[in-house]
Amino acid sequence: MTTHLHSPAVAATAVHKSYGDHVVLDGVDLDVPSGTVFALLGPNGAGKTTMVQLLSTLIRADSGQMRICGHDVDREPDAVRAAIGVTGQFAAVDGFLTGEENLMLMADLNRLPRRERWRCAVDLLERFELTDAAGMPAVTYSGGMRRRLDLAMTLVGKPRVVFLDEPTTGLDPRSRRTMWDVIRRLVTDEGVTMFLTTQYLEEADRLADRVAVLHRGRLVAEGPPEELKRQVGDGHVTLRFADPDEYDAAARILDVISRDESALTLKVPGRGDVGSLRRLLDRLDHAALTVDELRIHTPDLDDVFFVLTGDPTARQEPIR
Amino acid sequence: MSNVSSTVSIAFADSATMLRRRLRHMLRYPTLILTAAGVPVAILLLFVYVLGGALGDGVGTAGGMSYVDYVVPGVVLMTVATAAQGTAISVSIDMTEGIVARFRTMAIARVSVLTGHVLGSLIQTMLSIAAVVGVALLVGFRPTAALGEWLGAIGVLAMIVLALTWLSVALAMVAKSVATASNMLTPLMILPMTGSGFVPTDSMPTGLRWFAEYQPFTPFIETLRGLLMGTPMGDGLILTVGWCAAIGLGGYLWAKRLYNREPTR
Numbered sequence: 125m126t127t128h129l130h131s132p133a134v135a136a137t138a139v140h141k142s143y144g145d146h147v148v149l150d151g152v153d154l155d156v157p158s159g160t161v162f163a164l165l166g167p168n169g170a171g172k173t174t175m176v177q178l179l180s181t182l183i184r185a186d187s188g189q190m191r192i193c194g195h196d197v198d199r200e201p202d203a204v205r206a207a208i209g210v211t212g213q214f215a216a217v218d219g220f221l222t223g224e225e226n227l228m229l230m231a232d233l234n235r236l237p238r239r240e241r242w243r244c245a246v247d248l249l250e251r252f253e254l255t256d257a258a259g260m261p262a263v264t265y266s267g268g269m270r271r272r273l274d275l276a277m278t279l280v281g282k283p284r285v286v287f288l289d290e291p292t293t294g295l296d297p298r299s300r301r302t303m304w305d306v307i308r309r310l311v312t313d314e315g316v317t318m319f320l321t322t323q324y325l326e327e328a329d330r331l332a333d334r335v336a337v338l339h340r341g342r343l344v345a346e347g348p349p350e351e352l353k354r355q356v357g358d359g360h361v362t363l364r365f366a367d368p369d370e371y372d373a374a375a376r377i378l379d380v381i382s383r384d385e386s387a388l389t390l391k392v393p394g395r396g397d398v399g400s401l402r403r404l405l406d407r408l409d410h411a412a413l414t415v416d417e418l419r420i421h422t423p424d425l426d427d428v429f430f431v432l433t434g435d436p437t438a439r440q441e442p443i444r
Numbered sequence: 445m446s447n448v449s450s451t452v453s454i455a456f457a458d459s460a461t462m463l464r465r466r467l468r469h470m471l472r473y474p475t476l477i478l479t480a481a482g483v484p485v486a487i488l489l490l491f492v493y494v495l496g497g498a499l500g501d502g503v504g505t506a507g508g509m510s511y512v513d514y515v516v517p518g519v520v521l522m523t524v525a526t527a528a529q530g531t532a533i534s535v536s537i538d539m540t541e542g543i544v545a546r547f548r549t550m551a552i553a554r555v556s557v558l559t560g561h562v563l564g565s566l567i568q569t570m571l572s573i574a575a576v577v578g579v580a581l582l583v584g585f586r587p588t589a590a591l592g593e594w595l596g597a598i599g600v601l602a603m604i605v606l607a608l609t610w611l612s613v614a615l616a617m618v619a620k621s622v623a624t625a626s627n628m629l630t631p632l633m634i635l636p637m638t639g640s641g642f643v644p645t646d647s648m649p650t651g652l653r654w655f656a657e658y659q660p661f662t663p664f665i666e667t668l669r670g671l672l673m674g675t676p677m678g679d680g681l682i683l684t685v686g687w688c689a690a691i692g693l694g695g696y697l698w699a700k701r702l703y704n705r706e707p708t709r
C-alpha cells in the first residue's frame with residue numbers, strides 16, 4: 125500500500141460538469157487537508173450533489189482533475205473507492221433487509237476479518253441508537269433512523285474520507301444534534317476527513333473548519349466559517365406595525381436595512397441579544413410607537429448570498 | 445498486490461455476498477417464488493385438462509405418447525420465461541434503489557451486484573421448475589428418463605436459465621421503467637408456444653413453421669423432451685449449447701457494459 129501522508133484528503137482543480145446546455149460546475153477548485161471538516165454550502169440546485177458524485181467516482185467530470193488521498197479519481201477509481209465512504213443525499217440502505225443485515229452486508233463487502241464482522245455491526249447499532257430496531261426491515265424505519273443507519277453503513281469500511289450529502293436535511297432538531305455529535309466525534313476520535321454539503325449556515329458553522337459557497341457553478345467564497353460570518357454580519361430584526369402612520373414614523377427614527385410597505389414591516393440590523401433589543405424597544409416606546417410583531421433573524425443562506433453576490437434570492441434551480 | 449487470483453477470489457466472495465442478499469429478499473417475500481411457479485402450473489392444467497383432448501390426437505399420431513408427456517418440456521420452458529420476466533422486474537426495481545449507488549462507490553467486484561441477481565434467479569427458477577414438474581407428475585406425467593438423463597436435463601435447464609437470465613438482466617437495465625422491463629420480456633413467453641412446445645411444428649402454417657424450426661426454444665424443447673421421454677433429439681443438444689453460449693455471453697457482456705455506464709437519474 126502506498127501512503128500519501130502529505131497529500132490533501134480531497135483536491136480538485138478546474139472541475140467542469142454540464143448536463144446538456146446546463147452548466148452545473150464551471151471550474152471548481154477545492155483543497156481539503158486531511159483530518160478536517162469541509163462544508164460545501166449551496167441552495168437547491170447549486171451542484172453540491174454533483175460535486176459529491178464526481179469525487180466519489182459515481183459520475184465523470186467533463187474536465188478537470190480530482191484526487192482523493194493522492195489517488196486520481198479518473199485513473200484509480202478502485203483506490204479512491206477503498207479510501208472513501210459515501211452517505212448520499214437519499215438513503216442508500218437496503219429496505220428489504222433489517223438494520224443488522226444491512227450492516228453485515230457492508231461488513232462482508234468490506235471483507236472484514238470474519239470474527240470482527242458481527243462485533244462491528246453490533247457496535248455500530250449501539251453507537252447510532254439502533255439496537256432496538258436492529259431486527260426490523262429498514263423500510264419500517266423513520267427518516268432519522270434510516271439516515272443514521274445510512275451513516276453507520278458508510279463507516280463499516282473505516283473510510284479515511286467521508287462524504288455526507290446534506291446529512292441533516294429533514295431531521296428534527298434532536299436527531300440533527302445527534303448527527304452533529306456523531307460527525308464531530310468521528311473527526312476528533314478517528315481523524316476522519318469529512319466532506320459535507322449543507323444548505324444551513326448554522327450547520328457549516330458548527331461543524332466545519334472550512335466552508336465554501338457554491339454559486340452558479342463556481343465557489344464565491346472559501347475560508348473558515350468565522351470569516352464568512354464576519355462578512356455576512358449579525359443578522360437582523362424585523363418589526364411589523366399595525367398602523368401605517370406608526371410604520372412611517374418608525375422608519376424615520378430607525379436605521380433601516382429594507383422596508384416592505386405593503387406588509388408594514390421594517391428590517392433593522394441587530395443580533396437579537398437582550399441589550400440591543402431593549403435599546404430598540406426603548407426607542408420605539410419613547411416615540412410612543414407600538415410594534416405588532418417582532419422577529420429575530422439569524423443570518424442564513426439568503427443573507428450569505430445577498431452579501432456575496434448581491435442576488436436577493438439563493439435559488440439557483442433553472443426554471444423548467 | 446492485485447494479481448489475477450486475488451481479483452478472482454474477490455469476485456467470488458462479493459458475488460456470494462450479493463447472492464446472500466438476493467436470497468434474503470426472496471425468503472422475506474416467498475410469494476414471489478409461488479407466483480413464478482403458479483402461472484406455468486395453471487397453463488399445464490389448462491393444456492392437459494381443457495385443450496389436451498383435442499391437441500392430444502395430433503400429437504399422438506406424431507410421437508405415440510400421451511399429451512401430458514408431450515407438453516411438459518414446453519411448460520417447463522414457459523416457467524423459465526416467466527421467471528426471466530420476474531428477474532427483469534426485480535433487477536429493474538433494484539437498480540433504482542439507493543443501495544446500488546452505494547455499491548458503486550465501494551471497492552467491490554463491480555459485476556457482483558448482477559452476478560448475485562443471476563445466481564439468485566437461477567436458484568429461484570430451478571425451484572419453480574421443480575414445483576411445476578411435481579404437479580406434472582401428479583397429473584400423469586410419466587418420464588422414461590433414468591438418473592443420467594435426469595441429471596442431463598437439469599444441466600441443460602440450468603444452462604438455458606443462466607443464459608436467459610443474463611439476457612433479462614441486460615434488458616432490465618436498458619428499460620427506463622419497471623413496466624418497460626416487464627414488457628420487454630413478454631416475447632420470451634410467446635416463444636415456447638410458437639415452437640414445438642404444445643403442438644408439433646409440422647402442423648403449423650409454412651411461415652410460422654419456418655420460424656418455429658429456427659428459433660432457440662425448439663431445440664431447447666426437443667433436447668429436454670429427448671432427455672425426459674427418449675424421443676430423438678437430432679442436433680438439438682448442439683444447437684442448445686450454441687444458443688445458450690451466444691445468448692448468455694451476449695447478455696453478460698451487454699449487462700456488464702450497461703452497469704458500468706454512468707448512472708442517470
Ligand SMILES: Nc1ncnc2c1ncn2[C@@H]1O[C@H](COP(=O)(O)OP(=O)(O)OP(=O)(O)O)[C@@H](O)[C@H]1O
Pocket residue numbers: 143148166167168169170171172173174175213323441442708709
Ligand atoms: N443526471 C442529471 N441530468 C440532468 N441534469 C442534472 C442531473 N443531475 C443534476 N442535474 C442538474 O444539475 C443541477 C445541480 O444538481 P445537484 O443535484 O448537484 O444540486 P444540489 O446542490 O445537490 O441541490 P439540492 O440541494 O436540491 O440537493 C440541477 O439543476 C440539476 O437539475
Ligand SMILES: [Mg+2]
Pocket residue numbers: 172173174213289
Ligand atoms: Mg443535492
